[in-house]
Amino acid sequence: MNIPKNLKYTASHEWARLEGDGTLTVGITDHAQSLLGDMVYVETPEVGRSVRQGEECAVVESVKAASDVYAPISGEIVEKNEDLDSSPEKVNEDAFSAWLFRMRPDNVSDLDALLDADAYQGVVDSEAH
């Protein structure tokens, strides 16, 4: 299972990357896309929306099921990946480049509470049992 070291993770299978401009890029993990199967629809949040940590703010739908995506930390949505409207399968092809949305964190320090790659690996392993 592919879990890049340079990203932060949530137990609900989002990944997050802090960019140089202070924004946070968010997507779902390779593990999550593999559980869901072929993606057929991605609903991304409206730009300008304020979200709280843990709030549902996007939906990924595979042939099999719909799954909510949660805000990893609190902040404001500043961009959504419109590419996924017509090509949701990009999430299957490379979950770590097919980001869903970017947000401006209310407090960058909230990121410290997220999981690192090793801790997220532990979450994935515990689900397998």
Place this chain on the structure above:
Amino acid sequence: MLKRTPLYQAHVDMGAKLVDFGGWEMPLHYGSQINEHHSVRHDCGMFDVSHMQVLDVRGNDCRSFLRYLVANNVDKLQEKGKALYSAMLNPEGGVVDDLIIYYLDESWFRIVVNAGTAEKDIAWMNQKASGFSIEISPRRDLAMIAVQGPNAREKVWQALPGSFELTENLRPFTSVEMGEMFIARTGYTGEDGFEIMIPAKAAPFFWQALAEKGVKPIGLGARDTLRLEAGMNLYGQDMDDKVSPLEAGLAWTVDLKSERDFVGKDALLSKPVKYQLAGLVLLDKGVLRSHQKVSTSQGEGEITSGSFSPTLGVSIALARIPKEVAVGEKVQVSIREKELQAKVVKYPFARNGKSLI
């Protein structure tokens, strides 16, 4: 402990993602459900359907028993090997299960029922059998492999020596015995092909022979989108023991014209039909799923089966809606507190490799 079919190891070896399906450990897909779907529509694929239950009904009263047991009329079966699709009803007119009956001779009919309902069905049949001279034998010694798609028959002929001569002229919805095997030109995909019963021990070898001829394994995920596009009902979703076949798109399988009595007939004749099973195509973005509410000009309804259609490239569904709603009407579907627009269409949505919408 989940039950496993004789092909379990083959699925593991082929990289299947296995899931619990009604108590059976079955392949959901072998990588990509959508690619598997397209393989069946445009080439061919093979499905392990050994979890389904084969029952042999033997005895002098087979025909009179089945005439009473199911809603379709087994008197339509007069030619050896002919198959009949039917619902089996309870006295309230609800569907106990849907099944296929194959006619072999007057003292031997073969029935295939759903996996999840098999035990309930056998108990039900045995209860209804009192007074009839028949015996019902579950055939767990048989595995079943469906090979479906425009090239399916050709591949079976290549993989199974002797099958060509026996099945070249086999018509749709008929079957033939081949030694201990049983080959039927039936399926659950809207494509041509065979469903083949084979002794459990031989099944892995036949599966492998098909794979060597280039037949791809197909999981239950694609089986569901294929049958949905083909407009075929799934028991437990599109109908169940609370739903009348007349409100589940199965009126064509119910024989109310003949004099014969059958279980559930009185209920069907006395209850007014209020709903129809209709096809929906989603006009907005999103995915239709079972249990979503449908609002129409004539009242409320509900989606019974919904998914993304790989052939059409949009989301489609079967929905139980008031019978007055006409094809072409727009309806609203509630998805995550939003009202999305869908159009009522005549189904099937796709068959024989092509969209029909």
